[in-house]
Each structure stands twice: as structure tokens, then as C-alpha cells.
Amino acid sequence: MNASIEKRAQGLSSTLLETPVKASASAPGKVILVGEHFVVEGSPAIAVAVDVRARATAEAAEGDLVTISSRELGEASFGPGAGGGPLYPVYVAVQEIFKRAGRRAGLRLTIESDIPPGAGMGSSAAVAAAAAAATARLLGLPLSPDEIAQAALAAETIVHGKPSGIDPAVTSYGGAIYFKRGAKPERISADFGRVRLVLADSGIQRSTGALVARVLETKRRHPEVLEPLYKAAANLAEKARSALEKGDFATVGELMNINHGMLSALGVSNAKLEELVYAAREAGALGAKITGAGGGGMIVALCWSEDAERVARALSGIAARTIIAPVSEKGATSALARAPTSRPSS
Amino acid sequence: MNASIEKRAQGLSSTLLETPVKASASAPGKVILVGEHFVVEGSPAIAVAVDVRARATAEAAEGDLVTISSRELGEASFGPGAGGGPLYPVYVAVQEIFKRAGRRAGLRLTIESDIPPGAGMGSSAAVAAAAAAATARLLGLPLSPDEIAQAALAAETIVHGKPSGIDPAVTSYGGAIYFKRGAKPERISADFGRVRLVLADSGIQRSTGALVARVLETKRRHPEVLEPLYKAAANLAEKARSALEKGDFATVGELMNINHGMLSALGVSNAKLEELVYAAREAGALGAKITGAGGGGMIVALCWSEDAERVARALSGIAARTIIAPVSEKGATSALARAPTSRPSS
Incomplete structure (x- = not known):
């Protein structure tokens, strides 16, 4: 654990105990503008984030289980160690945040998405990015778009085996992304207002x-x-x-x-x-x-x-x-909110 | 006039006078298999002749007018000198045969075609090739596929301004033709029976x-x-x-x-x-x-x-x-036939 992460992790549990809060996050879907398929063999592709979003809310929970629920995919709880099922990739993204935070936490995560699944719009990466961003926000851990993308990429590796990385980059950064296999994704400076x-x-x-x-x-x-x-x-x-x-x-x-x-x-x-x-x-x-x-x-x-x-x-x-x-200039975003009604009853 | 053409031309009028005959010819339509558009900038294209044909019949007529008639395009007569109208390109192909024969002849030409016009199937080149082949046959002038193609190309120049030459080559040779701008068309050896x-x-x-x-x-x-x-x-x-x-x-x-x-x-x-x-x-x-x-x-x-x-x-x-x-292995073909019924009454 490096010094910066150690510093972030300090005071984490005290924050959770003192102020039970809810954090919410959203992340956009992606659309490839040009270059799909060709990108697999090293050509560049350009993808944009679109304002059709996945959302996640994270609340502190007793114990160290992470319970993830979704209207479409049901509910599953994950402890330390391996897991499976359709919600497991989301947990993998959350785990990446735990690694950065230097500790686990009990969480209740709710995910939902307006992004059609299985349509090439990066639904799974956006859900993972939103879950990672909400978790990090709840834990008080500031994350760069790169760090959110890495968490989403870990989830994508469970879903796709060998993902290109384009979906995690687009949903984390927003805007337009120039992507070339093996190179760092670059944000293109463009105004999509019209x-x-x-x-x-x-x-x-x-x-x-x-x-x-x-x-x-x-x-x-x-x-x-x-x-x-x-x-x-x-x-x-x-x-x-x-x-x-x-x-x-x-x-x-x-x-x-x-x-x-x-x-x-x-x-x-x-x-x-x-x-x-x-x-x-x-x-x-x-x-x-x-x-x-x-x-x-x-x-x-x-x-x-x-x-x-x-x-x-x-x-x-x-x-x-x-x-x-519209093209979404914003990538994954998150915010804290007091959540008295959803405070655990125990 | 070279010796061979002179020899062909001798006895021409005597043949016509002694044995009034009718000659008929047909020529296939063409379909481009690969390479259209790209061929304009120097890529090769491959076209095949298809057994959808244009037909022409030629009969000797008094005087030196060439009268061409078609169910769709009506009838027009052409004398020496410039001409115009939709049947003029057919006359231009016939003129090419007159040049090879070393003399004009009075002719009545009837053309018809099963090839849809304006559909990229080389209808105009096939009609011109059939007209040229029927005329040459009537005049007793043996023509190579190359010579028929040249006559059809002269007609195409009237129709298209700057034709590629692919249509005249395919309709004259039949089979499959490999074509590259500026090079002589090559017949591809292929069996299309199946x-x-x-x-x-x-x-x-x-x-x-x-x-x-x-x-x-x-x-x-x-x-x-x-x-x-x-x-x-x-x-x-x-x-x-x-x-x-x-x-x-x-x-x-x-x-x-x-x-x-x-x-x-x-x-x-x-x-x-x-x-x-x-x-x-x-x-x-x-x-x-x-x-x-x-x-x-x-x-x-x-x-x-x-x-x-x-x-x-x-x-x-x-x-x-x-x-x-089917692919037509035969290009332009022609045959002589006695035609007592259509003998001029004069």
C-alpha cells in the first residue's frame, strides 16, 4: 500500500460510523463512431459516451458482505474469495476499490441501467464504473477517471475474457475517446453541442x-x-x-x-x-x-x-x-447524500 | 485498303445479287462480377457474358441506305454522312463493317433485345455487336471477336462518350473477361457449367x-x-x-x-x-x-x-x-439464311 492510499484509508471506518450516508453514481453508455472490428487488429477506433446511463447507489452495511441488487438480475451477496453469477463482475469492480482503499467494507449496492444490455453500448462497463464510483465515494476515496476505468476493466475481464478496454475508458472519461489497442486511450477535444x-x-x-x-x-x-x-x-x-x-x-x-x-x-x-x-x-x-x-x-x-x-x-x-x-461530456460521476431512511435498522 | 480486305470485298456485290440472303446474329449481355467503379481508376474488373441476348437480322436492300428498325426505338434510315437519334449508334457499328469491307451496301437491319436497357447489362454494346456481326455475315466478311468488339466500341463511343470497352469485349468474346483500363481484355479460362x-x-x-x-x-x-x-x-x-x-x-x-x-x-x-x-x-x-x-x-x-x-x-x-x-460461353455469333420471303419485290 502506498502512502497516498494509506492516507485515504485512514478515518474510513470512522466516517462510516459517524455519518451513515448513501453515495450515488452514474456512468454513460458508449457508442463506437468508427473503427469497430478493425480495432481488434490494431487500427484506431473512436467511441463516444452517450447520455444513456447506468446508476448505482451504495450504502454502508453491517459486516463485510457486499450485497448487490438489480431489478433485472436479482440480488447476490459476496464475501472475500471467489464468486460467480451475473452480478459477480460488479463485485469485482467494487473489490478493486477495496484494494485501493486498503480495506473491505460491508455494503449494500443497488444498480440499474437505461443502457440496453447486449447491444454493444457498454452496459456492463457502465454498471461496473457506476458501482465502483459509488463505492469509492461512500468510502471517501477520490478516484481519477483512469482509476474508475481500471475497476471497470477488471469487471469486464470477468464478462468478456479479453476486453479491449474501450468500454471502461469511455464510460469513465465521457466525451469522445480515441482508442488503439495497447495504447492509452486519448480523450478527443470536440464540441458535440450541435x-x-x-x-x-x-x-x-x-x-x-x-x-x-x-x-x-x-x-x-x-x-x-x-x-x-x-x-x-x-x-x-x-x-x-x-x-x-x-x-x-x-x-x-x-x-x-x-x-x-x-x-x-x-x-x-x-x-x-x-x-x-x-x-x-x-x-x-x-x-x-x-x-x-x-x-x-x-x-x-x-x-x-x-x-x-x-x-x-x-x-x-x-x-x-x-x-x-446527446454525447455525454461527463463520464462516471458520483455524489454523497445523507440517507436516514435507508439506515440499517440494527 | 490492305490485300486481305480487298480480297474479302471482291465478289461482294455479286454474292448479294446472286443469292439474296438474310443474316442473323446475336450477342450476349454482360454482368460485372467484381471491380466496377474501381476499374475507372485502374483496378481490374471481371465481367461475364450472360445468356440474355440482343439479336439482329440483316437483309440486302436497294440503294445505299441502311434502314434500322426496332420495336422499342422505331425506324431510321442512314446514308453516308453524320446522323443522330437513338438508332444512330447501331449504324455507327455497321459503318465500321463497311470500312472493313471497303464499301457500303444497302441494308435493312432489324434489332431486338432481351437485355434490360439502362441496367448496366451492356444492352447497347450487345445490340451494336449483333448488328455488326449480322452485317459482316451478310457481306461475307469473316470477323474476329476483336473486330466485332471494335465495331461495338465505336457505337459505344456515341452512347457513352468515353466507354471503358468492357461491354464490347464481353459481348463479342463471351465467357469471363478480365479487364484493366488501357490493357487488352483477357478471356479467363473458367467452366461455369455448375x-x-x-x-x-x-x-x-x-x-x-x-x-x-x-x-x-x-x-x-x-x-x-x-x-x-x-x-x-x-x-x-x-x-x-x-x-x-x-x-x-x-x-x-x-x-x-x-x-x-x-x-x-x-x-x-x-x-x-x-x-x-x-x-x-x-x-x-x-x-x-x-x-x-x-x-x-x-x-x-x-x-x-x-x-x-x-x-x-x-x-x-x-x-x-x-x-x-447461365454464363454464355459464346459471344457474338452469326449465321446466314436464305430469305426468299423477304426478297425485295423490285
């Missing part, structure tokens, strides 16, 4: 892992075709970054359209995704594409704010779900 | 010239993105050629799918074309893609022969027209 993202869910379930494996297999079979395509995608992501920095959203939209075709070339599109993409473009989106693994999941349309309602209307009749969301 | 092409017409009219210009403008704006994409397309065409030569149609189909995504990246797809492409793939096509300029026009699906009916059925409800066609 635009909205319209997300449309195909309603088709798919396995991200299977799609990634199939794309890599196609690349292995046709390297002379796909390697220059990956080069094109890498250059596209660089150009999109520079267009974002200039606020040139028309170019960003055009590059998203080109990127969509490249994803189609990788074999991850289908009839429903194409229907959604062209409906969005025809309704006036600056650009529209598959976001995430494809094969199902969601499409994202970039729109001027004033066009977002029209684009969403065009999609609502043919999508399983349509969401209009 | 496969069929299913063509589906979107019913959407578009201007090939405008689409080509828009793609080039996109390339000019984003060279760092599109140049590697063009490299990928060039490598794809080479790989498709080698797969065709091996009879590996599964790989050809897969490469067609990848090529379709690249065309989508160029911005020439739309909702209807995508609907057709995915309907064909889902019905069991080996591959399906836009063929030709995109923006409308047709898609082509490559199928095992036994699957063609099923794929066509899946398309027939959503396409303006669906055609099942």
Missing part, C-alpha cells in the same frame, strides 16, 4: 465473440484483400478524429457511411441493419452505420440536433427500440 | 455518369481512405480471377460479398439494393452484390445451378424483374 446520436436497435441478438472470430477468419483467408481494407479503416479513423476536432460533422458523417461499407465488406451486416442505416440516411442523418459487432445489435446515426426527431421517427417503426441521445 | 447467375432489377433508374463522377469526387476528398480501398479491390479482382480459374465458386461468391461492401463504402448502394442482396444471400446464393454503377440498376447473385430457382423466387416478390441466366 449534434445528437440516434440509436436504433435491430432487435437481433448476436454473439460479439463469434462475429469477431468470423471476421478474423475471413482476414486470415484473404489477407491480400483485407489488409489494405484495414489500412483504409485506420486512415479513416485518423481523419474522423481530425474532423471531430474541427467540429466538421458533415465529414464525420460521410466517414461513418464509408466505414459502414467497410463493415459490410467484413460480413457483419444484414438486411435489417441495412434497412435501418438507409432509413436514417434518407431521413437526413449526416451519417449512419452499424455500431459495435454487427450481425444484429444497433446502428448509430449522427444528426444535427434539429434533425434528430425526424430521423428517430423514421426509425421507430422499423427498429425494436430507438434512442435519441 | 453455376447460374440470378439478376434482380431494383427498378430504380440512375445515371451511371453521375455516379462515377460522385465516386471520383469522394476519392478526391478522402484519398488516404479510398486509395487503400482501391488497392483492396484490385487484389480482390486478382483473387477472384484465380478462384474462377480453379472453379472455386464458393470463394468467388465470398469475394463478391466483400466487393459489395466496398461498393457500399463508395456510396453507391441504397435500401432497395441491400434488400435484394441480402434476400439473395439468405436464399442460398454463394454471393450477391450490386452489379454495375449502383444507385439503382441491378444486383447479381452467383448460385449453384440447383439453387437458382430458389434464389430467384426469393427475389421475384421484391424486384422489378428477376432473370436466371
Whole structure:
């Protein structure tokens, strides 16, 4: 334990005993603007945080069990040692905070999320980030976005095996993130005030892992075709970054359209995704594409704010779900609140 | 006039006077398998002749006028000197034969075509090739496929201004043609006996010239993105050629799918074309893609022969027209026939 962590940890239990409080936190979902799939082989990708959020509240509890409850996933309690089940990744994120704090604490955590799960919007990373941020806030432990991202990444490793790290970075930092495998994620300086993202869910379930494996297999079979395509995608992501920095959203939209075709070339599109993409473009989106693994999941349309309602209307009749969301400049945020009503009765 | 042409021309009028005959010819439509748009900037493309044909019959007529008639385009007569109108390109092809023969002749030409016009299937080149072949046959002038292609190219120059030459080459040679701008078209040695092409017409009219210009403008704006994409397309065409030569149609189909995504990246797809492409793939096509300029026009699906009916059925409800066609190993063909009934009455 280093000196700084030791200092943070001191007075922790006294705070909890003196002032039983509740801490709440939220963290945004993510949408990949350009570069998915290509990022797996070293091309850059750009993702943005969207104001569709996961929330967590943390309250002190007797003992050293961490009880996590969710409307969708039920409730589970975790003590020291290994665990499992759908809520275990959230506990892993909380454990990371305990490690930083230098001690465990009894906690009651409630999580909820507006982010559609399994849709490539980073729902699990956002839930983990919110849980980590709420826990740290309750323990009086100030965390940087990097530290929240590391806690969420630990949770993601349970969920995905070998996560890219893009979801934890985006949900922790907010805004737009330039991501390249093996390099530290960079926040892109861009002003998204004039635009909205319209997300449309195909309603088709798919396995991200299977799609990634199939794309890599196609690349292995046709390297002379796909390697220059990956080069094109890498250059596209660089150009999109520079267009974002200039606020040139028309170019960003055009590059998203080109990127969509490249994803189609990788074999991850289908009839429903194409229907959604062209409906969005025809309704006036600056650009529209598959976001995430494809094969199902969601499409994202970039729109001027004033066009977002029209684009969403065009999609609502043919999508399983349509969401209009601004880019969230804020990543994971947390706050303390006195919570007399939820004070343990014992 | 060289000796060979002089020799061919001798006895021409005596043949016509002694044995009034009719000559008929037909020439196939073309479908681009891979490489459209990319071919404009120097990548290779592969096109195949399909057994959907244009036909022409030529009969000797008094005087030196060439009268061309078509059910769709009416009738027009052309003398020496400039001309115009929709049938003029056909006359230009006939004129090329007169140049080779070393003299004009009075002719009555009837043309008809099963090839949908304006659909990127090389209808105008096939009509011109059939007219040229029928005329040459009537005049007793043996022509190589190259010579027929040159006559059709002269007609295409009237129609398109600066034609690529791919349509005249395919309709004259038949089979599969590897084409690269500025190089002589090469016939690919491939056996298409086990496969069929299913063509589906979107019913959407578009201007090939405008689409080509828009793609080039996109390339000019984003060279760092599109140049590697063009490299990928060039490598794809080479790989498709080698797969065709091996009879590996599964790989050809897969490469067609990848090529379709690249065309989508160029911005020439739309909702209807995508609907057709995915309907064909889902019905069991080996591959399906836009063929030709995109923006409308047709898609082509490559199928095992036994699957063609099923794929066509899946398309027939959503396409303006669906055609099942084998690849035509034969290019432009012609034959003489005695034609006593159509002998001029004078």
C-alpha cells in the first residue's frame, strides 16, 4: 500500500460510523463512431459516451458482505474469495476499490441501467464504473477517471475474457475517446453541442465473440484483400478524429457511411441493419452505420440536433427500440447524500 | 485498303445479287462480377457474358441506305454522312463493317433485345455487336471477336462518350473477361457449367455518369481512405480471377460479398439494393452484390445451378424483374439464311 492510499484509508471506518450516508453514481453508455472490428487488429477506433446511463447507489452495511441488487438480475451477496453469477463482475469492480482503499467494507449496492444490455453500448462497463464510483465515494476515496476505468476493466475481464478496454475508458472519461489497442486511450477535444446520436436497435441478438472470430477468419483467408481494407479503416479513423476536432460533422458523417461499407465488406451486416442505416440516411442523418459487432445489435446515426426527431421517427417503426441521445461530456460521476431512511435498522 | 480486305470485298456485290440472303446474329449481355467503379481508376474488373441476348437480322436492300428498325426505338434510315437519334449508334457499328469491307451496301437491319436497357447489362454494346456481326455475315466478311468488339466500341463511343470497352469485349468474346483500363481484355479460362447467375432489377433508374463522377469526387476528398480501398479491390479482382480459374465458386461468391461492401463504402448502394442482396444471400446464393454503377440498376447473385430457382423466387416478390441466366460461353455469333420471303419485290 502506498502512502497516498494509506492516507485515504485512514478515518474510513470512522466516517462510516459517524455519518451513515448513501453515495450515488452514474456512468454513460458508449457508442463506437468508427473503427469497430478493425480495432481488434490494431487500427484506431473512436467511441463516444452517450447520455444513456447506468446508476448505482451504495450504502454502508453491517459486516463485510457486499450485497448487490438489480431489478433485472436479482440480488447476490459476496464475501472475500471467489464468486460467480451475473452480478459477480460488479463485485469485482467494487473489490478493486477495496484494494485501493486498503480495506473491505460491508455494503449494500443497488444498480440499474437505461443502457440496453447486449447491444454493444457498454452496459456492463457502465454498471461496473457506476458501482465502483459509488463505492469509492461512500468510502471517501477520490478516484481519477483512469482509476474508475481500471475497476471497470477488471469487471469486464470477468464478462468478456479479453476486453479491449474501450468500454471502461469511455464510460469513465465521457466525451469522445480515441482508442488503439495497447495504447492509452486519448480523450478527443470536440464540441458535440450541435449534434445528437440516434440509436436504433435491430432487435437481433448476436454473439460479439463469434462475429469477431468470423471476421478474423475471413482476414486470415484473404489477407491480400483485407489488409489494405484495414489500412483504409485506420486512415479513416485518423481523419474522423481530425474532423471531430474541427467540429466538421458533415465529414464525420460521410466517414461513418464509408466505414459502414467497410463493415459490410467484413460480413457483419444484414438486411435489417441495412434497412435501418438507409432509413436514417434518407431521413437526413449526416451519417449512419452499424455500431459495435454487427450481425444484429444497433446502428448509430449522427444528426444535427434539429434533425434528430425526424430521423428517430423514421426509425421507430422499423427498429425494436430507438434512442435519441446527446454525447455525454461527463463520464462516471458520483455524489454523497445523507440517507436516514435507508439506515440499517440494527 | 490492305490485300486481305480487298480480297474479302471482291465478289461482294455479286454474292448479294446472286443469292439474296438474310443474316442473323446475336450477342450476349454482360454482368460485372467484381471491380466496377474501381476499374475507372485502374483496378481490374471481371465481367461475364450472360445468356440474355440482343439479336439482329440483316437483309440486302436497294440503294445505299441502311434502314434500322426496332420495336422499342422505331425506324431510321442512314446514308453516308453524320446522323443522330437513338438508332444512330447501331449504324455507327455497321459503318465500321463497311470500312472493313471497303464499301457500303444497302441494308435493312432489324434489332431486338432481351437485355434490360439502362441496367448496366451492356444492352447497347450487345445490340451494336449483333448488328455488326449480322452485317459482316451478310457481306461475307469473316470477323474476329476483336473486330466485332471494335465495331461495338465505336457505337459505344456515341452512347457513352468515353466507354471503358468492357461491354464490347464481353459481348463479342463471351465467357469471363478480365479487364484493366488501357490493357487488352483477357478471356479467363473458367467452366461455369455448375453455376447460374440470378439478376434482380431494383427498378430504380440512375445515371451511371453521375455516379462515377460522385465516386471520383469522394476519392478526391478522402484519398488516404479510398486509395487503400482501391488497392483492396484490385487484389480482390486478382483473387477472384484465380478462384474462377480453379472453379472455386464458393470463394468467388465470398469475394463478391466483400466487393459489395466496398461498393457500399463508395456510396453507391441504397435500401432497395441491400434488400435484394441480402434476400439473395439468405436464399442460398454463394454471393450477391450490386452489379454495375449502383444507385439503382441491378444486383447479381452467383448460385449453384440447383439453387437458382430458389434464389430467384426469393427475389421475384421484391424486384422489378428477376432473370436466371447461365454464363454464355459464346459471344457474338452469326449465321446466314436464305430469305426468299423477304426478297425485295423490285
